[in-house]
Amino acid sequence: MTITCGFEAQRFINPVVKSLPPSGIRRFFDLVASTRGVISLGVGEPDFVTPWHIREACVQSLERGYTMYTSNYGIPELRQAIACYLEDRFGLSYDPQRQIMVTIGASEAVDLALRTVINPGDEVLIPEPCYVSYKPITLIAGGVPVTVPTTMEDEFALTAARLEKYITPRSKILILCFPNNPTGAVLTDSEMEAIAALVKKYNLLVISDEIYAELRYDGPPRSFAALPGMQERTILVSGFSKAFAMTGWRVGYVAAHPDFLAAMVKIHQYTILCAPVMGQVAALEALRHGRPDVDRMVAEYDQRRRLVVSRLREMGLECFEPRGAFYVFPSIKATGLTSNEFAEALLKEEKVAVVPGPAFGSSGEGYIRCSYATSLAELTEAMKRMERFVARHLAFKGRAVAHAY
């Protein structure tokens, strides 16, 4: 590209966008990508490929010529199937015509929800550590993110007591993402009930990102929207990526009060038009016949989860037992390293990639995220390497402390 003298692209960029921090791990990502022989525990998506019958349904639909736009809301059969699923699985009743919309992954649904309800200056309560998109989207929509730190002492659950401390008269929205990325934390029924009481007391709206709902190891999945009085106050966001191993298809959905949905569809129709039909057809097949696949994958994640937690504890890292998603979030404080130092040294010395906790908010300092969405063989090898690494650094720290005395 020839740049005309005097043209300053930066001047044209919206200051809010300009001030958004770039992804905290960009540099680390490049480092990982340029190192050979790395086992990555840093991947936030299933290691399984989408089950064949789901892929085949898409292939067949292409052969039959399903290549056009769909309704803005998504194909009616899929919305119907989503409504049935929410009813069967969570006891939630939604009208598929007026309360459900198919989106480009759960990510678009979060964006739509925030843009639909935020007035400039509204405070959005975001429990942290959390997935990286909530804060930037809030800022873009003109909202004020208020992060609520969660701690290992509380098993990274959001407690009502802590939440209440961060509520102000300007608080409007609470984002919940449990089971949580990056911690794997879940909310128990009583924890959710206590939060629901606050939501009512302070007249808040909840955006509940339940993309990991199916990946739960302590009992059946739960939805925040299913609590008494919460359905109307909850914009429920979910999708097919994690449970059905369908990340690349980009299909999610949102279920909400008809008024919220009517407002959201306005943005969706002007910006997106509709989710791709191929992905929608595949998602329909997933809901109709994919239950055994989900059960099989969840059972396997569960086995790996136990193994990884046990190995991490054995090597001397404090690690609470996550009950959802496919992440463990051990503390690395015992090594005396910061999260970034730990991740970089582990990569250099043993070629294992993990994500430093602060990538998910400052309350993640002292922790790393390890994904167990990796084959058992790779996981076992990665644990062996990490064990060597941790042993070296604990010993080093031990010597350093002894020396100081």
Added chain:
Amino acid sequence: MRKKILELLENNGKLNAKEIAIMLALPVDQVAREIAAMEQEKIILRYHTLINWEKAGAEEVAALIDVKVTPQRDVGFDEIAGRIYRYPEVKSVFLMSGSYDLSVLVQGKSLKEVATFVSQKLATLEHVQSTVTHFILKRYKQDGVIFEDQEADRRQVLQL
């Protein structure tokens, strides 16, 4: 519990009792006992490794042979099956429904070796009526594993 242990071992014979116990949330000694018992009872016969011999450069030839036999009074097919499966060249034998009786997998170093075995040993056995030999040209999938599919992880190295 046995079924779960077996499922894990079937896919990865390298797992030890401790790892299996952790993965299934069971006591280690109980898992170790069950594995030993299943080895004793010949439920677990062998810890096997699935190898892509072609990739390893080994020139092995294998054939599936449809064998028609005359069943014998009182012992049915078992007697003749026993005669066949004792040959070390024979890797597996199945009794089949349909137009033939026994399906026999034979392995050898060359086409000629396998053909000779069939014509001189197998076909000449008493009660064997006929044989049809199908040489295996390529293995696409075996024991649930797709041979050509063992490609690297296609995912991004880091994904938040």
